[in-house]
Amino acid sequence: MWLCLAVLVGLYYLLRWYREKQVVSHLQDKFVFITGCDSGFGNLLARQLHLRGFRVLATCLTEQGAEQLRNQTSDRLETVILDVTKTESIAAATEWVKERVGDRDFLKELSYFWVKVAMIEPGYFKTFVTSPEAISWGLQAAWDQASPEVKELYAETFLASGMKSVGLWETKCSQDLSLVTDCMEHALTACHPHTRYSPGWDAKLFYLPVSYMPTFLVDLMMYWGASWPAKAL
Structure with missing residues (x-):
């Protein structure tokens, strides 16, 4: 029984490999x-x-x-x-x-x-968008555009907390951009492209599984990991 199962699994991956190697x-x-x-x-x-x-x-x-x-x-x-x-x-x-x-x-x-539409859903990679400068600028711009009421609600400590975490994101970013562009190339050139690509281990092990989780569980995870306003609503 186990031998038959192993053969079937092997044939499945062999067929999958063959289909993925077919190029336009x-x-x-x-x-x-x-x-x-x-x-x-x-x-x-x-x-x-x-x-x-x-x-x-x-x-x-x-x-x-x-x-x-x-x-x-x-x-x-x-x-x-x-x-x-x-x-x-x-x-x-x-x-x-x-x-x-x-x-x-x-x-x-x-x-x-x-x-055919193929979705490329990468994890965090080191590009200009994920650079500390770009993220800090975005946070500061959002804060500057906020109304006085919102600023009073969140307080400067909320902005400071966000700025402090910016540097941590950079250490989590992969520098191998080819992991993403290889997926793009496969989607364009393969006769049988995937519907969904998730380059990066963080995408495969965290973001992709989270996308299938019930909304209330995702909200709970965000709840425990998020910064909070100085004045609770």
């Missing part, structure tokens, strides 16, 4: 559009997919970031400046993409495939 053909003829390529995940993914043979259309917020990325790659990677908070910038980038891809090519590309 003619990658060199395909375009991929990536935002936020100045640094972090976007920058690494753009360079990674460029090496795989994709024709990469990378957007950057600054000309400096765009130039650095172009210098690291070939003419198969093109850049455009994009500020996703500005409508006119989005419209200009859209026209730029159409000039390179064309509406007809885009529709032809989609006509052979179902459009």
